[in-house]
Amino acid sequence: MRRVANLTQLAGxxxxxxxxxxxxxxxxxxxxxxxxxxxxxVTIVVALYVFIGNxxxxxxxxxxxxxxxxxxxxxxxxxVGEKPxxxxxxxxxxxxxxIGNIPSLALAAVAGGVLALVVGLPLMRLSGLAAGIATxxxxxxxxxxLRYYEKIxxxxxxxxxxxxxxxxxxxxxxxxxxxxxAFAYQxxxxxxxxxxxxxxxxxxxxxxxxxxxxxxxxxxVSGVLAGLAGGLYVHLLPLxxxxxxxxxxxxxxxxxxxxxxxxxxxxxxxxxxVSALDSFLAQAxxxxxxxxxxxDLPGGTRLVVVGALMALVLILxxxxxxxxxxxxxxxxxx
Numbered sequence: 001m002r003r004v005a006n007l008t009q010l011a012g013x014x015x016x017x018x019x020x021x022x023x024x025x026x027x028x029x030x031x032x033x034x035x036x037x038x039x040x041x042v043t044i045v046v047a048l049y050v051f052i053g054n055x056x057x058x059x060x061x062x063x064x065x066x067x068x069x070x071x072x073x074x075x076x077x078x079x080v081g082e083k084p085x086x087x088x089x090x091x092x093x094x095x096x097x098x099i100g101n102i103p104s105l106a107l108a109a110v111a112g113g114v115l116a117l118v119v120g121l122p123l124m125r126l127s128g129l130a131a132g133i134a135t136x137x138x139x140x141x142x143x144x145x146l147r148y149y150e151k152i153x154x155x156x157x158x159x160x161x162x163x164x165x166x167x168x169x170x171x172x173x174x175x176x177x178x179x180x181x182a183f184a185y186q187x188x189x190x191x192x193x194x195x196x197x198x199x200x201x202x203x204x205x206x207x208x209x210x211x212x213x214x215x216x217x218x219x220x221v222s223g224v225l226a227g228l229a230g231g232l233y234v235h236l237l238p239l240x241x242x243x244x245x246x247x248x249x250x251x252x253x254x255x256x257x258x259x260x261x262x263x264x265x266x267x268x269x270x271x272x273x274v275s276a277l278d279s280f281l282a283q284a285x286x287x288x289x290x291x292x293x294x295x296d297l298p299g300g301t302r303l304v305v306v307g308a309l310m311a312l313v314l315i316l317x318x319x320x321x322x323x324x325x326x327x328x329x330x331x332x333x334x
Contacts, residue, residue: 010183012327013268014176017042020272021172032168033237038275039171040232042268044248045255046178047225049267051218052256054191056198057127060249061119061135064142065223067244068115069108069230071146074159077104077235082161089150101165105174105231112227113220115142120219124212127201139249147241158240166236174232178225182264185221194218247303251278254310260320265327270320277309278302 017039024035048062076099078086083095099107123134146153153159166174185191194214197204201211233239251274259270280288281302284295313320 006187008329009265009326010179012265013179013183016268016272017172017175017179021168024168034275034279036166036168036171036236038272038279039168039175040166040229040236041252041255041275042175042271043171043178043229043232044226044252045259045267045271046175046182046264047222047229048252048256049222049261049264050182050185050225051215051222053261053263053267054186054194054198054218055215057215058132059135059219060132060253061138061142062222062226063244063249063252064139065112065115065226066230066233066248067142067146067241069112069227070159070234070239070244071153071230072111072227073104073108073231074162074234074239075153076107077101077163078159078161086157086160087150087154089155090153091151094152101163101235104235105228108231109224109228112230113224116220116223116226117216120216120223124215124219139245143241143245154240156240158238159234160238162234162238164235164237166232171232171236174228178228179264179268181221181225182267185218186264190214190217250303251306254306257310258313258320260322260324262319262324263322263326266320266322266324269322273321274306274309278306281305 020035020039024032027035044062044066047065048059051057051062052059075087075090075094076097078098080096080098083090087095119138123131123138126134146155148155186195193204193209194217196209197211197214205211230244233244252271255270255274256267257270258274259268260266281297284297285299285301287294287296289295317323
């Protein structure tokens with residue numbers, strides 16, 4: 001029975017991803033991009049869940065791992081002949097190298113994991129407000145390095161000439177991989193020990209659990225998934241440093257909080273629900289026709305609405321829409 005329950009917890013989020021991908025095939029080509037974007041955002045939110053949901057430590061720095069993954073996959077995917085025009089100051093070994101889609105995604109994931117390990121070694125000794133502020137510092141440093149250091153990317157310019165290979169299928173596969181890794185981690189002994197440190201760090205330390213090592217391990221795993229998401233993102237649409245900064249940080253954290261930060265099911269539900277709302281509001285800011293009238297919202301409305309929604313959920317249902325519970329089938333009463 002326990003094995004069946006575990007498989008059900010994995011099947012629920014996975015089926016939701018498959019349904020979203022299938023719905024994406026039924027809409028117009030212009031609307032399909034919203035579904036692909038939603039699936040990539042699921043991967044980012046699941047990466048956040050692996051660390052934040054299991055450790056209880058808030059992190060503002062994960063979009064740095066997404067950005068580094070995007071830069072890694074983007075720089076290495078642009079054809080060699082087009083790099084001098086787009087990135088004239090690129091380092092020689094990057095300027096003369098081009099790889100395919102799948103290797104670029106793999107290297108993006110590795111880059112995200114390596115950066116998470118480097119910054120996690122000192123930062124995972126912190127907790128509470130200090131940890132949040134320190135990870136925000138990581139976000140700022142990463143943003144400015146990618147923005148101004150043109151040896152490793154386009155700098156202030158927008159990435160162009162990156163092959164647009166992230167479609168519904170690849171985005172869905174990426175989200176399913178992230179869900180599978182997150183599920184395997186949370187069911188492992190390392191995930192259980194990390195959740196024990198979340199509930200009572202002193203008691204966990206007293207029974208021999210290293211809070212530092214468990215948090216660092218989860219931080220690296222989440223960095224790998226965030227780097228993978230960045231690789232999918234840069235193969236989806238042209239990016240610049242501002243697209244991978246504060247707005248995306250706020251939006252993905254809102255998705256995790258609204259869905260339920262302490263469960264994988266909540267992370268997926270929150271990502272898809274808030275992404276659907278955000279996409280609709282983005283369209284409404286440019287004017288969208290509804291039955292009987294045209295809805296035309298002022299610019300910036302979507303961020304205000306998402307922020308208000310997050311505050312409302314925190315007030316009325318602090319554990320999120322899913323109540324912090326994993327997916328389960330209703331039981332039959334005898």
